Amino acid sequence: xxxxAATPGSPPVPGGVTVSISRDPALVRTVRLVAAAVAxxxxxxxxxxxDVRLAVGEACALLIGVSAPDGDGSDQPVTVAMQMHDxxxxxxxxxxxxxxxxxxxxxxxxxxxxxxxxxxIDDFHVHQDGPTTRVSMSWPDSA
Amino acid sequence: xxLSLETRTQDGCTIVEIGGxxxxxxxxxxxxKITELVGEGSYDLVIDMEKVDFLDSTGLGVLVxxxxxxxxxxxxxxxxxxxxxxxxxxxxxGLAKVFAIHGSQAEALAAx
Numbered sequence: 001x002x003x004x005a006a007t008p009g010s011p012p013v014p015g016g017v018t019v020s021i022s023r024d025p026a027l028v029r030t031v032r033l034v035a036a037a038v039a040x041x042x043x044x045x046x047x048x049x050x051d052v053r054l055a056v057g058e059a060c061a062l063l064i065g066v067s068a069p070d071g072d073g074s075d076q077p078v079t080v081a082m083q084m085h086d087x088x089x090x091x092x093x094x095x096x097x098x099x100x101x102x103x104x105x106x107x108x109x110x111x112x113x114x115x116x117x118x119x120x121i122d123d124f125h126v127h128q129d130g131p132t133t134r135v136s137m138s139w140p141d142s143a
Numbered sequence: 144x145x146l147s148l149e150t151r152t153q154d155g156c157t158i159v160e161i162g163g164x165x166x167x168x169x170x171x172x173x174x175x176k177i178t179e180l181v182g183e184g185s186y187d188l189v190i191d192m193e194k195v196d197f198l199d200s201t202g203l204g205v206l207v208x209x210x211x212x213x214x215x216x217x218x219x220x221x222x223x224x225x226x227x228x229x230x231x232x233x234x235x236x237g238l239a240k241v242f243a244i245h246g247s248q249a250e251a252l253a254a255x
Contacts, residue, residue, distance in 0.1 A: 025166070025167040025168035026168045028166060028167055028168060029164065029166065029168065032197070047228075050228050053197075054197075054199065054232070057166060057167075057197075057199055058199050058200060060167075061166065061167035061199055061200070061201055062200075064167060065167065065201075115200070115235070115236045115237070116199070116200045116203075116232065116235055116236055119235030119236065120235065
């Protein structure tokens, strides 16, 4: 259940919410707040809202951490497309060349940065489509 | 809510009380604080996360990095966390087995 084919700079998805931020870690919190507000509209409990808030923030943080050594992608926005239809689907995407955090960007120590998303969401995929990296997450209605 | 960091010493340990959100934006401040404390010779740290509202993998990475720093000096790092939503993050990532996690400062200090 992909949220949309939204890419950075594309218009909002019908019946959903699309937020685009510059590659600034300070703005991830804003996206989390929006994600929590959208999650609440599903009528699910606060544990679900917290999972969505954490997952969306995590995906944004990981994509913001992506930066090739030569600086490719450093000025590309991160776009979050959320859609409520038979549940909640969220795509987080950015025109960055790789789908793993740059080791100089974040201090993950020995933790595997995608482990949290894998553990939080059953339906979680990372796609590389040309220059765009997309993290797709969805939560069915009755999960 | 931004990140707040307060430190004090008790029973030979340095207690770091954290409030707010530990994420990709604020985690570097926590990393700097831990680095500063270890640099000053504080090798037994108690990280009190009771007032933490949010934690992501960047924050987890900083805590793991801190644990490695104190262990390099035969020190210790104990966490105080009794919020289920944070404990869930430690369980999902397997870090609940890596860190000593306690329910209160008294419990953490008594566990030395």
